[in-house]
Amino acid sequence: MELEVRHLRALCAIADTGSVRKAARQLGMTQPSLTTQLHRIEKALGGQLFFREPTGSRPTPLGHSVLCRARPIVAEMRALVEDIASVSVREEGTRLRIGSTNSPAVAGWLRRLRARLPETDTTIRTDVSANALLHMVAMGQLDAAFVHEVEGAPLRVPDGLVERELLAREPQFIALAESHPAAGRTVVRVADLATDQWMVDPTVDGEWAGLRRIWSAAGINPRVVHGDYLTAVDLVIAGEVVTPCQPTARSRPGMAIRPLHCDPLAVRLFMACRADGPPAASADELFADLTAAYTEIAWASEAYHDWLVRHGGVLAPGH
Missing domain, CATH: 3.40.190.10 (Periplasmic binding protein-like II)
Incomplete structure (x- = not known):
């Protein structure tokens, strides 16, 4: 396997984001595709480039050595592309x-x-x-x-x-089914949702930490399902989950959006x-x-x- 600039760019993205998952999103790839590519790069170079840890990916000593050489190459290629783009912009x-x-x-x-x-x-x-x-x-x-x-x-x-x-501080609201007992209230307490299943998107930076903080403060440990907020609407309307949402979120038939008491999540x-x-x-x-x-x-x-x-x-x- 011959290394190309795209391979070096992938290594830099993993190092910069600290995660294969986040690097894949930044590069417009799927996580399995990037993982496969990383394995091929490591095989070609003859060693492991990143330590895989619960909190993400960290460069190994070999990884640091490769990154020191890769970054200038990637930077030069980016500068070249930007220079060409600048000329194009001036012309078009x-x-x-x-x-x-x-x-x-x-x-x-x-x-x-x-x-x-x-x-x-x-x-x-x-x-x-x-x-x-x-x-x-x-x-x-x-x-x-x-x-x-x-x-x-x-x-x-x-x-x-x-x-x-x-x-400085936008309060985050809660989306729940109109049939939920708490939907009839003007403001919902986090403790009122202790027995509900919460849908959380763990790929949103800081979201998981913020929710654990407010659950701990309310003394609850709810069931959690991981998912995409953009696809959570049907589950919310069906009464299967409750989920945090932006206060500007648009409600749908069968769904209620309510503020949380004292605005603990912002x-x-x-x-x-x-x-x-x-x-x-x-x-x-x-x-x-x-x-x-x-x-x-x-x-x-x-x-x-x-x-x-x-x-x-x-x-x-x-x-």
Whole structure:
């Protein structure tokens, strides 16, 4: 097997993310495919490159040696690709590449950016991993990213990035079936859901740690099923699971979205870009459009609207 740049890029991604699973997502591959590729690379080099641990993947001494040689090659190839892309952009027009963790505000953000920059090729990359998106901004693969940081689980923000905080503390709500006994209440206590099965997406950075913290504080140890929040709706409506959700999440027939008592689970929302700013628009313009999109979707959400009114309308237009 002859090593190619894509193989070196895969090794760097595993080292940077600390996980084959996260590296596969960043590279646009499936985890089994990347695992197979890693085994082939290790066989070709004649040794193990990463220690496989419960918390992720850590380079072996041989892995460190290979990475020291691989990183400059990958960086040079990336610089070459970016230089070619820059020439293409100058000839064909400007580009704007934004990223986001899943948020209902993204559609409104894109709509405003395209209205503001009609001659710009604006693209979106979504990912459940905020750390992966921040890494892509730092590496020049994205111009800006809108991410959330689970309270108590800080993200690894690369050096050289500038943060613009949209909201210091966005409360996370709970989605449950309309037939659930707690759905009739204005606010739900975590302890009221002790006997329910919770659906959790372990690939969301910080989510698992945040939920364990609030379960511990409430003195409960619920049953847990791992899954994708985007596919949880049917299970919630069927009464099989309850699941945390964004306050801006859109409810569906048969589903209720309620705040949690005292808002024990929250995230910080911010936009990150490189210090030199996006090429197509100023960071101020990007952030202004993001703020407007988020404010619009927040007030359009019935559950979040009621919560905001009770808490003094923090996101009221003009604030």
